[in-house]
Amino acid sequence: MSAATVRRVVVMFLGLTIVAAGMTLVFLSMRAVMDIGGTCASGGPYAITTPCPEGAAALLPLGLIVGLIGLWMYAVTSSKLPGPRLTLLTWSALFLSLGWNFWQYGLNPPMAATGVVWGWIICGVVFVAMGALPLFGLFNRDVAKALFWADAPSDNPVDPYPHGVRAPLRQGPTPPVSSEDSLPDALERLAALHSSGAITDAEFAAAKRRILEGQ
Amino acid sequence: MTNSNATKAAMAIVQLIAILVGIGVGLWVFQLVTR
Numbered sequence: 620m621s622a623a624t625v626r627r628v629v630v631m632f633l634g635l636t637i638v639a640a641g642m643t644l645v646f647l648s649m650r651a652v653m654d655i656g657g658t659c660a661s662g663g664p665y666a667i668t669t670p671c672p673e674g675a676a677a678l679l680p681l682g683l684i685v686g687l688i689g690l691w692m693y694a695v696t697s698s699k700l701p702g703p704r705l706t707l708l709t710w711s712a713l714f715l716s717l718g719w720n721f722w723q724y725g726l727n728p729p730m731a732a733t734g735v736v737w738g739w740i741i742c743g744v745v746f747v748a749m750g751a752l753p754l755f756g757l758f759n760r761d762v763a764k765a766l767f768w769a770d771a772p773s774d775n776p777v778d779p780y781p782h783g784v785r786a787p788l789r790q791g792p793t794p795p796v797s798s799e800d801s802l803p804d805a806l807e808r809l810a811a812l813h814s815s816g817a818i819t820d821a822e823f824a825a826a827k828r829r830i831l832e833g834q
Numbered sequence: 835m836t837n838s839n840a841t842k843a844a845m846a847i848v849q850l851i852a853i854l855v856g857i858g859v860g861l862w863v864f865q866l867v868t869r
Contacts, residue, residue: 678868
């Protein structure tokens, strides 16, 4: 295993750890806010009726930002490693887990609220629908293999032209040239060779005879 | 790096451990901040 591969595995591990930690923080802090009715406030000059739970409100955006940084680390490195590709599934994990919160608290509202909180149920339907989108890729074997369980790209792609040999641009037999076109050209070239002294009189005569006889 | 099933399974285990560690870290940080 090369040093680059080890580095990728380490960064991938750290990235996925950060993603899971960020998502856990978002999930828990959302529940903490929903426990007190779903809205809260902190700071500012106004009288606050529902203060935010200690630290929980800040953890929600913090978890998202940190999680996105971890996701970037994971996506960059895991694309060069074999095995699971969870980048798209983190979308599902985030929306389905938050959708679960909406459904649970919508059906069993905390505090004084009774019955079903339809606002949260509608949010739950939207979140589950959004989270389920990437999962449709699992139904197609080829798509699932490409998106979620892939081979590592080769560092040294196979040279389709080993030894510098290139395939000819045009395949197949050379089209025949009509003898009417080639005969004068051949005679002219032969005459040029003879006049330049490249061939003797006897060679010239023999070659000329072969050309005229069509050999 | 080879693309054998053994390598992919090893990567899957590494990623599963990363997820579990991450959830643990998230729970720990949440407890720490909201205590």
